[in-house]
Amino acid sequence: MNSIEFAIKMERDGEKYYREQAENNQNNSLNAVFLLLAEDENGHAKLLENEQEKITYDLAENEVLADANNVFKDRGDFKNKFEKIPDQLDVYRMALQMEKDSIELYEKFFKEATDEHTKKLFGYLVKQEENHFKIFDNLIALVERPDEWVEDAEFGIREDY
Structure with missing residues (x-):
């Protein structure tokens, strides 16, 4: 299995995982986030399949992170809605x-890519996955902070919440 085949499998596995999580979160805002991520992973797999088949493709910028942030805008008390799970x-x-x-x-x-076209594809995918990483890093902070955050001068300077 070469790197492209492995990456396709990994993206399809990611898509499957996010679709399962969307199914598990049908009654809350995370359903939309997981569906956006599943579609993004599907798009990554298609890009990789096009690369494998030597079909031309476009590396368009993706707005998944912005869409995910919009899902939570004006949603009120996030923690109370999700601590039941x-x-x-x-x-x-x-x-x-x-x-x-x-x-x-x-x-x-x-780093291992030998041609500029493949290098560009993997550079693009790194940026896309970094955006996904930020989504989950932010979700973890949203859920954990209410339990960890103490707002009191005696506990020192805290980063903006």
Whole structure:
């Protein structure tokens, strides 16, 4: 299995995982986020398949991160809506790790690529996966902060929430 075939399989696995999570979150805003991510992973797989088949493709910028942020805008108390699902934080952490692994793999493939066209594709995929990583990093912060955040001068300077 070459790097392109491996990357296609990884993207299809990611798409499947995000669709399963969308199904598990049908009654909340995360359904839309997981569906956006699943579609993004599907798009990445198609790009890779086009590369494999030597079909021309366009590396258009993707607005998944902006769309995901819009899903949570004006939603009120985020924590109360999602704490009913005890393993949800584990899902976010697993997805975060998957995205981190994808970034590392695509960076490796980028370094190993011998032609500029393939190098450009893997550079693009690194940026896309970094956006996915930010989504889950932010989701984890949104869920964890209410339990960890203490607003009191005696606890020192805190970053903006």
